[in-house]
Every structure is written in structure tokens, then in C-alpha cells.
Amino acid sequence: RIGTAALAVQVVGSNWPKPHYTLLVTGLCRFQILQLLKEKPYPVAEVEQLDRLEQFTNQHKSEEELGELSEQFYKYAVQLVEMLDMSVPAVAKLRRLLDNLPREALPDILTSIIRTSNQEKLQILDAVRLEERFKMTIPLLVRQIEGLKLLQKTRKPKQDDDKRVVAIRPNRRISHIPSTTEDEEEEDDHDDVVMLEKKIRTSSMSEQALKVCLKEIKRLKKMPQSMPEYALTRNYLELMVELPWNKSTKDRLEIRAARILLDNDHYAMEKLKKRVLEYLAVRQLKNNLKGPILCFVGPPGVGKTSVGRSIAKTLGREFHRIALGGVCDQSDIRGHRRTYVGSMPGRIINGLKTVGVNNPVFLLDEVDKLGKSLQGDPAAALLEVLDPEQNHSFTDHYLNVAFDLSQVLFIATANTTATIPPALLDRMEIIQVPGYTQEEKIEIAHRHLIPKQLEQHGLTPQQIQIPQVTTLDIITRYTREAGVRSLDRKLGAICRAVAVKVVEGQHKETKPDRAEVGEGEDCKEHVTEDTKTESISDTADLALPPEMPILIDFHALKDILGPPMYEMEVSERLSQPGVAIGLAWTPLGGEIMFVEASRMDGEGQLTLTGQLGDVMKESAHLAISWLRSNAKRYQLTNASGSFDLLDNTDIHLHFPAGAVTKDGPSAGVTIVTCLASLFSGRLVCSDVAMTGEITLRGLVLPVGGIKDKVLAAHRAGLKRIIIPRRNEKDLEEIAVNVRQDLTFVMASCLDEVLNAAFDGGFAVKPRVERLNSKL
Ligand code: ADP
Numbered sequence: 001r002i003g004t005a006a007l008a009v010q011v012v013g014s015n016w017p018k019p020h021y022t023l024l025v026t027g028l029c030r031f032q033i034l035q036l037l038k039e040k041p042y043p044v045a046e047v048e049q050l051d052r053l054e055q056f057t058n059q060h061k062s063e064e065e066l067g068e069l070s071e072q073f074y075k076y077a078v079q080l081v082e083m084l085d086m087s088v089p090a091v092a093k094l095r096r097l098l099d100n101l102p103r104e105a106l107p108d109i110l111t112s113i114i115r116t117s118n119q120e121k122l123q124i125l126d127a128v129r130l131e132e133r134f135k136m137t138i139p140l141l142v143r144q145i146e147g148l149k150l151l152q153k154t155r156k157p158k159q160d161d162d163k164r165v166v167a168i169r170p171n172r173r174i175s176h177i178p179s180t181t182e183d184e185e186e187e188d189d190h191d192d193v194v195m196l197e198k199k200i201r202t203s204s205m206s207e208q209a210l211k212v213c214l215k216e217i218k219r220l221k222k223m224p225q226s227m228p229e230y231a232l233t234r235n236y237l238e239l240m241v242e243l244p245w246n247k248s249t250k251d252r253l254e255i256r257a258a259r260i261l262l263d264n265d266h267y268a269m270e271k272l273k274k275r276v277l278e279y280l281a282v283r284q285l286k287n288n289l290k291g292p293i294l295c296f297v298g299p300p301g302v303g304k305t306s307v308g309r310s311i312a313k314t315l316g317r318e319f320h321r322i323a324l325g326g327v328c329d330q331s332d333i334r335g336h337r338r339t340y341v342g343s344m345p346g347r348i349i350n351g352l353k354t355v356g357v358n359n360p361v362f363l364l365d366e367v368d369k370l371g372k373s374l375q376g377d378p379a380a381a382l383l384e385v386l387d388p389e390q391n392h393s394f395t396d397h398y399l400n401v402a403f404d405l406s407q408v409l410f411i412a413t414a415n416t417t418a419t420i421p422p423a424l425l426d427r428m429e430i431i432q433v434p435g436y437t438q439e440e441k442i443e444i445a446h447r448h449l450i451p452k453q454l455e456q457h458g459l460t461p462q463q464i465q466i467p468q469v470t471t472l473d474i475i476t477r478y479t480r481e482a483g484v485r486s487l488d489r490k491l492g493a494i495c496r497a498v499a500v501k502v503v504e505g506q507h508k509e510t511k512p513d514r515a516e517v518g519e520g521e522d523c524k525e526h527v528t529e530d531t532k533t534e535s536i537s538d539t540a541d542l543a544l545p546p547e548m549p550i551l552i553d554f555h556a557l558k559d560i561l562g563p564p565m566y567e568m569e570v571s572e573r574l575s576q577p578g579v580a581i582g583l584a585w586t587p588l589g590g591e592i593m594f595v596e597a598s599r600m601d602g603e604g605q606l607t608l609t610g611q612l613g614d615v616m617k618e619s620a621h622l623a624i625s626w627l628r629s630n631a632k633r634y635q636l637t638n639a640s641g642s643f644d645l646l647d648n649t650d651i652h653l654h655f656p657a658g659a660v661t662k663d664g665p666s667a668g669v670t671i672v673t674c675l676a677s678l679f680s681g682r683l684v685c686s687d688v689a690m691t692g693e694i695t696l697r698g699l700v701l702p703v704g705g706i707k708d709k710v711l712a713a714h715r716a717g718l719k720r721i722i723i724p725r726r727n728e729k730d731l732e733e734i735a736v737n738v739r740q741d742l743t744f745v746m747a748s749c750l751d752e753v754l755n756a757a758f759d760g761g762f763a764v765k766p767r768v769e770r771l772n773s774k775l
Helices: 059-082 089-100 103-113 118-126 130-154 156-162 181-202 207-222 228-242 255-265 270-286 304-315 347-355 378-386 422-426 438-456 468-478 485-507 513-517 521-533 554-561 614-629 665-680 706-715 725-733 736-741 750-757
Strands: 002-014 020-038 044-049 293-297 319-323 361-365 409-414 428-432 579-586 589-601 606-609 649-654 688-690 720-724 743-747
Touching (some): 059 089, 089 103, 103 118, 181 228, 228 347, 270 293, 293 304, 304 319, 304 361, 378 409, 422 428, 438 468, 438 485, 579 665, 614 665, 649 665, 688 750, 725 743, 743 750
Parallel strands (some): 293 428, 319 361, 606 649
Antiparallel strands (some): 002 020, 579 589
16 A cells, blocks of 8 residues: 655657666655545556655654664665775765765665665565664665675675676575566576577577677677667577578478379479479489579469479478569568668578478569569579579578578569569579460369369368359350469359358258259259259348259359350451451460551551550551552552552551550561451451561561460460461460361461451462562
């Protein structure tokens, strides 16, 4: 019930890294609580002052009464202070205070200076009567004096040090004070530092690191805990101890097992799997990692990350993914220098700390999306990480000592190589992972995605059935992508909808025997009807629990996923002259692109829209020039019947999806075909798509991304594809079943392109010389 009133004079400290404040208060008086008025948010009470009331008026009286006691106390106090080093200003001041201050204030002051436990201090504070206070403090003083004497005896040579005020606190062994919480805390911290030092000494860190750590721990010991730097240094040392300097997992690699594992985890992607196995085999033979760094390049959702994970699994190594998308600060890779508040190690070192071994598989995801900013170029920082000649001494700014990364297996992934800085690209071996065909997607869905989704949603094949036609429907009408991520999401949506039905069915009285019957074909027919009538999303009709397994047919699909998002629009779009279908390559895979042209009266101007790059604009000019120079030969005329196509005519060319920037030379042949259609008034075949670069002479040059483009055309249901003759070799990469569905026309000049693009060919007026002989 007794407390001390005090005035807060100063508050110092901070909230970081953990709240730590030091409060400086001046004690005013003791008080007693009469009545507690409220407790929250902070206690308020009515109090009564207990001492220092009339201290000056009562001085004489109290001195008389306490004369002997206070005299005795004073003597001990002087004895104690004189044992200290008078040259320290604080000690001299204390000595003066002993004489100048009123005697009754002395017990309080001295108790706060000498080594006492918290409990003892509280006892002194609780002692309201002065006499009692003197009596209680004297033994403490005596104990301190004895302690000091002993200390001086045992540590004679260092006497000077002991005389400092701070050294008033005798060694724990000498004073027999029972330990209290605060003491314990202090001791704990001290113990922690000692433990830390022990850990540092026993850890297997490099010599250089050990030296730095020992230096830091020396500093730490001298630092007051309230300093923000204390926490910083401690965090640093703890990280250094935690880092796996020498800890590694043992590689287990059996190529045959690896092959089986890769095959089990991933369908298709033969080229990638073959290259990965080669890589692993070489690693096993050579037993070191100084090989190229693999970089998987391909559209999203084709399994790049999951192959990386499988590689770690085959090797029995830890796996860690570092997402680099949008990273634009090099300290993300290399860490901040420790001079910053809030400095941290970079992602590489952090990753090593997380996995706890020095030979994990690190997957550097999306290296093509590294940014650049004023804070430096993260790609440049990655150079050091990825270079096998340098990375054995990778220096993180935070650590400031080298860490050997040569045991780490780095694998990178990217959507395109175009945006990877050349120096970085140079250090990696690119493995292209193209998109999947429809058949491959169906297989992937049924072998991997559906079982995975069922498991995630707690469903069993007895509850839901997704036939292959439905999967094909999802692939063609609800997704348009090179990978399988959106397909996976759609399957997830179906599983969720079915889960609701299943649970609803369980709430109603379930008929478990139906599940077994559900296997039969007849039942499926019945179920189809059932799902049709009883809309999946229609929760009103709860009377009938659904039949198991719930079969996902076209109607159910429409209920769950809504109306199809993509329809075959190809045939519709080509119902007028001046439209042709081109094939474009994007980082997300191949795409078909409708090129539209129209003409109007004007002054021979060409307007291009659809966010085109310079190369594409040039292609358009090339196409027009070629057509103008060949107008007579093809009998192309403008509206007024003139062979000069631009005479009194303006042309507008548009490449739809204007929000996406497009560039590249491969649209050349499409523009020519589109304009030829416009000026001849003939329709381009609706099932033909084309790609190829053109020259002024009318030659067709090879272009890249053929596989993705062909797959896109196949997805869109096109039948005939015109590609440059020199790209013929690229067709080998395409699955046989896709090739069988399509007719390929190899073109080496524009005549061949036009002939293939129009039904019945594109008439050429008989001529003596061939085009390219004009040169
Ligand atoms: P990426 O890294 O290429 O964007 P992910 O590796 O994240 O793609 O793959 C997305 C999902 O598709 C994963 O769940 C993965 O298991 C699955 N997936 C992709 N390709 C295949 C495949 N060939 N076989 C099995 N699953 C695949």
C-alpha cells in the first residue's frame, strides 16, 4: 500500500528493435494509498503523503532522537565512500553530499548507490519511519564495505579499477544477496552474451568471419543494452552463428531414380527433362558444381518452378525459392550495410539461414522481371552470385565477410530472354520450355492437376468425375494460355462447387449405397440429367441430394464457370476483305492476331494503330512498297481503278488489342496478305494463319517462336499455316498429333504466301521474269 511519488525528468529509448526505455525520475516522497479510484487505463488513487512533511521544522527533534543511529550510519557511509577512488568526480561529489545533505535523506540515497537487490530497495522504500530505515540500511552498508574489502584483497593489482563508482557493486560470489528478477534479467543477458561467444567459438565459420565476430562480441560486452546498436550487433552475431558455414546435406543421386521422379511429377516437357538429367549426370561424374546455371525460359504455368522443386527432391537437397519479380534494389540481393537502422542481409543470405544448409537448390524466379532504380542494379549484384568463378567468396553487405556459395545449386526461371541483361544471360544456359498442346494439357490435367485438386478439396473420385471432353471444353472455351495455371484454377473452381454439393448432400440424409452404383455407365447418363436439371449453383433445390459421383458435363460446366469465355471467332471475322490472321509470339506463349486494313479517299497516307514498335511500322511500309511495285502484276487497283495504290487513297492498318505493345518483324507477310485482300477485294481463307519477315524484294525470312505460334494456331482451330521455308526445321519440335491436324505451307517468297492464303491461289499476270532477278 506504500509507494513513492516521483517526477519523471527524462525518457530515453526507442521502440526498435524491441521497446526499450530508460526513465529518469526524481523521488519526491513516500505515500500511502487511501482509496483506489480507478484501475484502467492507468490506476488513479487518493493518496496520503507519509514523509518529508515537516522535515525542516522537525529536524532538531528527529536528530536528537535518532542521534546515535544517524551518527553510526554517517560513519559507515563515510567509510564506504573513502574506500572508493576520490579522483573520480562522482565519488568526490558523493563525499560532499554526505556532509551537506540532511541525515534523514542519506539512507535513501545510499541504498540506491550500493549493491542491493530490488527487494531490499523496496523494503527501504516501505520503511516509513526514519528509525526503521536507518536500522535497515546499516547492515546493507556494512555488507558492502566487507565486500569491497574482500574485493580489494583478491584483486590487488587492479585496485584502481575497483575504486570506481560502478565497481561499488561487488562480485556476486562475495555478496550473498538473494537474486531477484532484475538481477536475473541482467545476468541472463550477460549469460546470453557469454553463450553467444561460446557459440561463435564453436561454430565452423570461416577464419575471417570468426575474427570479425570476436571483435564484435568484445564491443557488445562493453555496450550498454539501451543503445540501439546493442540489438543490431547482437542480431548480427546471432545471424552469423546461425548461418550454415559448413553444414550441408548429403547428395543422393541415382540417375534412374531421378528420371522416374521427374517423369512421375511432370508429363511431357521431354526436352527439358532430358537436359536436366544430363546436367545431373555430369554433376555426379564430376562431383563439383562449376557448370552453367540452368535457366528455364517459357510462358507462365508450364511447370518451370515445379521442375526446380523436383530437381531438389531428386538430389535430396533443400529447396528455396527467391522471387525476383519487381526487385529493383541491389540491397535485396546483397543486403544493406550495417550502418543503416533496420539493415538486413540480402535474400541469398536470408535464404541460406532459412534452409540451414549451404548446399540448397535456389530457384531464382522471374529473373527477367528484375527492375532497375536509383538504388542500384540488382542484376549486376546477381552476376557475382551466379558466376561459379566468383561466388565462392560472395560478400553480403550486411555480413561484410565472404560466404562460400559454390555449393548452392542455382536455377533461374524467366518468361522471356529479351529483358534479361546480356551479362546475366551469358552466365546461364537457356532451356526453352514451350507451351503445351491441347492433348498434353488434357493428360496433365488428368494425371496431375485433377488428383491434386481433389486432394486439396477433400474430394474423392467417387464423388466427382470430370471426363476428358469436359477438360477439353475447359481448355478450349474457358482458358487461352500456354501453360496450365488457369486450367488448374478452373478445376479448383469446379471442385469447390462440387464440395458444396457433397456437403449439402451429407446434411440431407445421404445414401451411401449410391456411390457404389455410381460407377456404372447407365448411372452416368442419369447423373447427367440430374446435374442438368439441378443446377450446381442453385442451392434452393435442396430436396434431392445429388447422385454420386457428380459428373461434370457441359451443362454443369456452364453453371459453375459461367458462359464460355472464348468462342471460335475465326470464321466470322474473315467475312470481308482486308483482314488476315497473323501469328505473334509473346512472353505468355503464342497468340493469333487479326490484322485489319481499310482504305478511304485521301492523300496517300498510311495510318498505323495498335501500339506498334518501330520494327513493325517498318514492316508495314515495306509491305505497302512491295504491293505498290507489284500492283500491276497482281492486278491490284485502288478505288478509282489506278494501279498506283496510294493515289487519292489513305490506308489504315490496325492490329487489335491496342493496349499491348507489339513489335517484331514477323507480321510482314500478314500485312502484305491483308493489303492484297483489301485491294483485290478477295477474302483471305478463314483457316489460314501466317508468320514471316519480308524484304523489299519479296523474300520471306525466318522468324522465331515457331512452336508457340503453331500451338496457338492449333488452339484457335486454324488449319493451314504459312511459315518461312527456313523455319521448316523448327517443326520437328512440334508434337506429331498437332502436325497431323495442320497443313504447313513453306514459303520463301511472297508469291507463295499469297497463293496459299487465298482460295484458288492469287492470280499473277503471266510475266517473263521472276521477281528476284530484278536485283
Ligand atoms: P511456372 O513456374 O512455369 O510459371 P509452375 O511451375 O508454377 O509454373 O506450374 C504451375 C502448375 O502447373 C504447378 O502446379 C505444376 O505442378 C503444374 N504443371 C505444369 N506443368 C506440368 C506438367 N508438365 N506436369 C504436371 N504438372 C504440371
